Amino acid sequence: MTARYRGFLPQLTGQPFLTDGGLETTLVFLQGYDLPDFAAFPLLLTEAGRADLLTYYRTYIDLAARHSAGLILESPTWRASADWARRLGYSRPELAQANRDAITLLHQLREQLMPLEPVVISASIGPRGDGYIPNTAMTIREAAAYHAEQAHIFARTPADMLSAMTINYAAEAAGIAIAARYASMPVAISFTVETDGCLATGQPLGEAIREVDSTTGSYPTYYMINCAHPDHFAHALPTGARWLERIRGLRANASCKSHAELNESTTLDPGDPHKLAFLYARLLHGPLPNLTILGGCCGTDDRHVEAIASACLPALEMRTA
Secondary structure (H helix, E strand, C coil), rough: CCCCCCCCHHHHHCCEEECCHHHHHHHHHHCCCCHHHCCCCCHHHHHHHHHHHHHHHHHHHHHHHCCCCCCECCCCCCCCCCCHHHHCCCCCCHHHHHHHHHHHHHHHHHHHHHHCCCCEEEEEEEECCCCCCCCCCCCHHHHHHHHHHHHHHHHCCCCCEEEEEEEEHHHHHHHHHHHHHHHCCCCEEEEEECCCCCCCCCEHHHHHHHHHHHHHHHCCCEEEEECHHHHHHHHCCCCCCCCHEEEEEECCCCCCCCHHHHHHHCCCCCCCHHHHHHHHHHHHHHCCCCCCEEECCCCCCCCHHHHHHHHHHHHHHHHHC
């Protein structure tokens, strides 16, 4: 098994790409799974779990096919790094196998379905600590060392790229980029922000992107924003700023609630899919000139991504016509 697009990612051509929605919130709130530490990768251990993951991914493959869009399949490995796996009782060999199995699942699915539009396999890397609180802050060197193990495992699979999701401080993002470089893997860095549009550390998003680029020689292939509602960050995107050209992807939350409120919530807030799609379209026509990768995060499902695709893809297709 070899990577299909690692040498050149098709989402860099300007072609519209979709992603999935909120995998973990879909599994917990819509399918009734109990996911300790919000970890989805243990589902790979059971036939029923694998079947539910395949059903989830096929939903988005069908959605992308209906809209003649490319698709980025994100592996269920956001929590599949050493510290989180240790909490879940995984040994290092078991964790390595889980990461490999996650990519194998997506590779086999892509090979079986053979869609007309490109399907990119993205190996998901999550933060070492809490996705909302930078409670295990590391230096760049420490972050590179921590994430190197998972990056090198993915480098020996058919994964086309790495994506670091829900990163909330610049040093960890830079460390992940360095780990990706040593593994010879392209990487997308996806930051999450608070309701003021800044990272949890208080650093403005633009400063974080410039810091990571300065530290790593602009190694990240592109940046994304995920796990925040557009109302939380739209005001912090100054039209015309050069750093905005580095943002190619958006995976927003459905809910307008803050991260603190979401952490305390025991019910799903799905928001309004059509309002969310309208906010995506406004960003597309405004401050994010290179936005071509569209999907969802916490609280979103295929209904949200369907609405986003309907609202945004016609405009993206006109750009490339």
